[in-house]
Amino acid sequence: MSEEDHCRAGRHGHRHDISCREVSEFLLAYLDRELDEPARTEFERHLQLCPPCVHYLDGYRDTIALVRACTRADAAPAEPSCESQRPKKAPPEGLIQAILSAKCRAAKRDPSE
Amino acid sequence: MAGFRGIWALVSTQGASSASGAGGQSLASEEREIIEGMRAGDDRAFERLVRVHIGPLHAVALRLLKNDADADDIVQEGFLSAFRNFDSFRGDARLKTWLHRIVVNAALQRLRRSKSRAGQQADVVDVTELLPRFADNGYPEHFHQPWVQTIEELATRAETREQVRQMIDKLPDNYRTVLILRDIEELDTSETAELLELSPGTVKVRLHRARQALRNLLERELELTANA
């Protein structure tokens, strides 16, 4: 979209009451539903008139989704339902054994446990 | 072990259960057995605790510390700490949540210490350069375009997933830790604020900037717009 197209949106009496800068600034508050009603209405009116801000918002949402999608596989919770997403890497048996023996040493040092 | 002082009060008041999650009955009964065994001083209960929870705990430690040896160390420290302080685990929280807080807190402390030792790392991006820029009249200097690939298309490629993880790693720690805790570990603002010893307002500002910076980094590095 050219700058001219962008500015045309503001021409028919629809003065942008908030600017693209403010849209960018208040994006998180908007998505978290923390804007009060008049501000939310302003925000949404701006989005109706300004495709670049909509693209910015979409990319911002997609970033969050992509972060989740790309980190899920190696951060699968221990629930069996997520078995298919578990890392292919074997459970760190060496680390497990190290923890178990460190715990035995700790328990001997402190027999109150 | 001074690093763990203070976390107990925090973890035992938080994360009150979303106990009816995936797994249902069997998960709940396994958890109950582990808790009862731990309280009775049963060695096998500790081993089960470790085996059930080590995977995700190691993953979050590694994500925060970006180093296998440090992650191993912190996970071990965390389980030992849990063993010594099991009295402070209250039944209204889930074990997973409780252990997660212990390990995240320990990893963050390690990160703070190593940063003050080593100074600023190489290969870290400047967040302010990645934020959108605006002219005085509030118009953007760059008109944003739609992305030409969907999240599904991007996330199915192993190479892309690795690139995304590397870009997250390039964010400065101040921003990276907030993004990890909020968007990956899915903690809420106040939990994140407490763990990072920040105000909720600061957490929100940093999360927003981290996402904005990452958004631009992804768009640029993955060539996500038509005329990129």
Ligand SMILES: [Zn+2]
């Ligand atoms: Zn706009």
